[in-house]
Amino acid sequence: MLRPAADGPSVIVCSTCRHGEDAREDDEGVRGGARLAGLLRGLARSESVYARIAVEEMPCLFACKEYCAVHIRAPGKVGYVLGRFTPDEAAARAILDYAVHHAASAEGRVAYADWPEGVKGHFLVRVPPPGFVAE
Template sequence: MAKKSGLMQVCVTCRRIDPTDTAADARPIEGQLLHDRLVEAVGKDDVLRDTLAVEPVQCMNSCQQACTVSLRSAGKYGYVIADLDKSDERVDDLLSFSRLYVASDTGAPVWRERPEHVRKNTLVRLHPSPEFPDMKD
């Protein structure tokens, strides 16, 4: 199997905030549910199955805007997208944006072509990381 060129990291500790819920442990771990749905959906997608890895990560420190996902690739812009959930609509939004992302040389797909939820809930666009020389002691 070829190395995948994109990486989606999904916070699996995200819980949706409900101010009326006093028992935090009673809330479902929405991030884990979103991760599981994305793994399944990417595995079935003809474009993404060979190009995008989906990785569970611990807290991404965006609890007030849970659930949170990052999308990165070497030499491309990276994104942090929030206010997600496991719904079909949000999973479809992430898949659509991911297809645009992996097809883009720079990681900056045309803004108008991005799903509306992604446009409105992108917290950060990170510039591509420079290549660092080998660090030797």
């Protein structure tokens, strides 16, 4: 059931997430999570600023009511689950921009002033790293 994943900064995308609040798939029959994962991977491959961020897929993050959910994580840092994204390039870019700031932070805390506009209002859960809790 488990498979090895990148051990550095990463964005884990729910590949089975719905496309939106009212639609499971888009007009082409693609789920929102799969569409978002493709956009994230494309940006990560084509823009060097995102080269350190691994983009990985996982079926179901169990955030089904929130659709298009992602988990931003890095070793030894507080991680975050975000959702309710429209699976488009703007959302993918905002997610990766936040992941870059997150990876550069000491403990996973990114100053609000550095949050891309596209992630504001999308945070669902804060996840402490193994062996720690946040203060």
